[in-house]
Amino acid sequence: MAESADVVVAGAGPAGAAAALVAARAGLRVVLVERGPFPGSKNMYGGVIYPRVLDTLLPRWWEEVPVQRWVTRRATMVMTGTKALTVEFRGEDWDAPPYNGATAYRADFDSWLAGKAADAGAELVCSTTVTGLLRDGTGRVTGVRTDRPDGDIRASLVIAGDGVNSFLAKEAGLYEDWSVTHFTVGVKEVLALPREVLEDRFNLTGDEGLDIEILGGTQGIPGGGFLYTNLDTIAVGVVLSLAGLRDSGKRPEDIIAALKDHPAIAPLVRGGELKEYSAHTIPEGGMDGMPHLAADGMLVAGDAAHLCLASGIWLEGVNFAIGSGALAGETAIEAIGSGDTSAAALSGYRRRLENSFVLANHRKLRGAHKLILGKRAQTVYPELACGIAQRVFTVTDPQPKAGLRRWVHDERKRGGVRLRDIVKDGWVGWRTFG
Amino acid sequence: MNQDVAPLPGSHYDGLSFEDRMATVEFRVAARPHITVDSDVCRSCTTKACVHACPAQLFVPTSDGGVLFNYEQCFECGTCYMVCNTEGALTWSYPEGGHGVVFRRS
Numbered sequence: 001m002a003e004s005a006d007v008v009v010a011g012a013g014p015a016g017a018a019a020a021l022v023a024a025r026a027g028l029r030v031v032l033v034e035r036g037p038f039p040g041s042k043n044m045y046g047g048v049i050y051p052r053v054l055d056t057l058l059p060r061w062w063e064e065v066p067v068q069r070w071v072t073r074r075a076t077m078v079m080t081g082t083k084a085l086t087v088e089f090r091g092e093d094w095d096a097p098p099y100n101g102a103t104a105y106r107a108d109f110d111s112w113l114a115g116k117a118a119d120a121g122a123e124l125v126c127s128t129t130v131t132g133l134l135r136d137g138t139g140r141v142t143g144v145r146t147d148r149p150d151g152d153i154r155a156s157l158v159i160a161g162d163g164v165n166s167f168l169a170k171e172a173g174l175y176e177d178w179s180v181t182h183f184t185v186g187v188k189e190v191l192a193l194p195r196e197v198l199e200d201r202f203n204l205t206g207d208e209g210l211d212i213e214i215l216g217g218t219q220g221i222p223g224g225g226f227l228y229t230n231l232d233t234i235a236v237g238v239v240l241s242l243a244g245l246r247d248s249g250k251r252p253e254d255i256i257a258a259l260k261d262h263p264a265i266a267p268l269v270r271g272g273e274l275k276e277y278s279a280h281t282i283p284e285g286g287m288d289g290m291p292h293l294a295a296d297g298m299l300v301a302g303d304a305a306h307l308c309l310a311s312g313i314w315l316e317g318v319n320f321a322i323g324s325g326a327l328a329g330e331t332a333i334e335a336i337g338s339g340d341t342s343a344a345a346l347s348g349y350r351r352r353l354e355n356s357f358v359l360a361n362h363r364k365l366r367g368a369h370k371l372i373l374g375k376r377a378q379t380v381y382p383e384l385a386c387g388i389a390q391r392v393f394t395v396t397d398p399q400p401k402a403g404l405r406r407w408v409h410d411e412r413k414r415g416g417v418r419l420r421d422i423v424k425d426g427w428v429g430w431r432t433f434g
Numbered sequence: 435m436n437q438d439v440a441p442l443p444g445s446h447y448d449g450l451s452f453e454d455r456m457a458t459v460e461f462r463v464a465a466r467p468h469i470t471v472d473s474d475v476c477r478s479c480t481t482k483a484c485v486h487a488c489p490a491q492l493f494v495p496t497s498d499g500g501v502l503f504n505y506e507q508c509f510e511c512g513t514c515y516m517v518c519n520t521e522g523a524l525t526w527s528y529p530e531g532g533h534g535v536v537f538r539r540s
Contacts, residue, residue, distance in 0.1 A: 022478075032504055035528055035529075035531050035532075036532070036534075036536065037462070037532050038535060040537070041535075041536045041537055041538075042510065042534070042535065042536075042537065043538050043540070044509075045535065045540070078485060105538065105539050105540065106537065107537060107538045107539070107540075110530065125531070126531075127531040127532030128531040128532075129528050129529070129530055131527070131533040146531070147530050147531050148531070164512065165512045165526075166529070167528075180516045180517065182495035183512075185489065185511060185513050187489045189525075190539045190540065230539075232540060233540075242487070242513065242516050242517055243517075245487050245513075245517070246481075246483040246487055246517040247483075248486075249486055250486065251486050251487075252487070252489045253452070253455070253489065274450060274454075274455060274458050275458060275539055276458050276459060276537065276538065276539045277455050277456065277457065277459055278459050278509065278537055278540040279489035279490070279509045279511045279513070280509065280511050280540075281511050281512045281516065283515060295524055
């Protein structure tokens with residue numbers, strides 16, 4: 001392992017690998033440090049990657065990216081204790097290059113992307129934990145400590161891609177107002193089904209995949225559920241507000257069990273054999289939870305920079321990690337080229353992020369997580385939607401159909417939903433997503 | 435898991451015990467714990483949110499009001515320190531390189 005480098009990157013997840021790839025391609029000496037035995041081994045997510053961010057970094061990435069299935073069907077399900085209303089979109093375009101989303105195992109995907117950085121000349125060092133920052137007398141970051149003997153690595157710039165718990169960003173003082181309310185925990189089961197059974201059950205052909213996002217299936221704890229199809233497994237799980245979980249007294253695996261028992265989900269997961277149970281925390285506070293992105297001698301990218309997009313309609317993370325990592329790499333090239341890696345010289349990083357989808361989306365969707373994790377979106381509106389749907393589709397002969405206006409009114413009264421709250425949320429939703 | 439501690443109620447699904455559930459995950463257990471719990475501090479905690487919130491059920495209340503913690507099957511997720519409201523109860527770091535949880539299909 002090199003004792004010094006131009007850039008040392010902590011964490012070979014998508015953010016770190018993208019940063020290392022970009023910096024190494026420009027001829028910088030890059031060390032990419034990963035604490036797991038291989039990239040991706042510490043990483044867990046729901047299960048869908050949106051890889052278009054790779055178009056410029058790795059043209060024709062789809063010819064080699066290790067995916068499970070290409071998502072061709074995207075469904076949103078709102079549920080109550082026993083009912084469910086599903087809206088599903090099917091798009092054949094999504095089953096041909098350049099595709100849209102794909103299910104993948106992170107052990108495969110992250111190893112592949114980190115391999116690209118290594119191919120470009122970055123030194124990938126696995127099984128090595130970054131234990132802290134090296135700093136000079138002025139507090140400026142000058143490298144990292146690792147748990148290897150003589151494991152200090154000095155560098156002109158440290159890029160922290162060390163994930164949601166980012167001890168490096170905290171050590172550098174970049175998180176000013178850290179709060180548990182900005183985090184959720186994702187818990188999931190990967191269940192094996194024979195491939196033919198899975199394809200029959202979900203009406204899938206070839207390498208097509210299905211993505212179901214679920215609202216209302218988390219026992220009143222703010223969050224959501226998901227079910228994704230891999231080649232011969234399905235991923236089913238929940239994302240739970242940590243403050244909500246803390247105060248609920250409930251166990252994460254009980255919430256998954258209840259979701260799997262729901263009449264709309266039970267037939268989909270029946271007979272699945274548990275292959276891997278996993279959990280990971282997620283930074284979901286958006287702009288509200290974001291740390292400062294640069295210190296003297298250091299940049300932060302990916303989950304470490306709180307750059308997951310958890311906005312209900314759009315649930316994205318890996319693409320934001322890659323996008324921010326690549327821009328951190330570009331910033332590294334510029335700063336090291338000019339011989340100045342002070343926080344002021346690194347301010348171009350934030351500007352690059354602002355001019356890209358990364359912070360443009362976060363800025364636009366700033367209020368989305370509050371709206372989606374609010375009580376009305378979580379329980380009141382799913383009840384309302386399922387109730388109205390049931391009325392619409394119930395044939396009431398010999399009574400004539402009362403009509404949509406009446407049904408909406410009755411269901412609204414039944415659920416105690418005030419019209420002005422609907423109007424208010426509708427307005428906020430329109431401003432946020434519109 | 436510590437053999438002296440009885441399994442918690444409500445932790446069996448699909449005929450799968452929580453122990454079987456955790457057995458689906460690969461752990462390369464390090465010699466040194468990466469998280470430590472100060473049970474004396476936990477005794478003053480009334481909520482003990484870690485006990486129910488930890489996805490791996492690694493925190494077990496003891497009869498004397500403290501908390502027993504097993505680091506071996508930790509997901510390294512951070513839930514425990516994030517829900518903990520008692521200053522000084524937990525010290526949290528990552529396991530030494532190459533050790534701890536190894537996800538393969540997540």
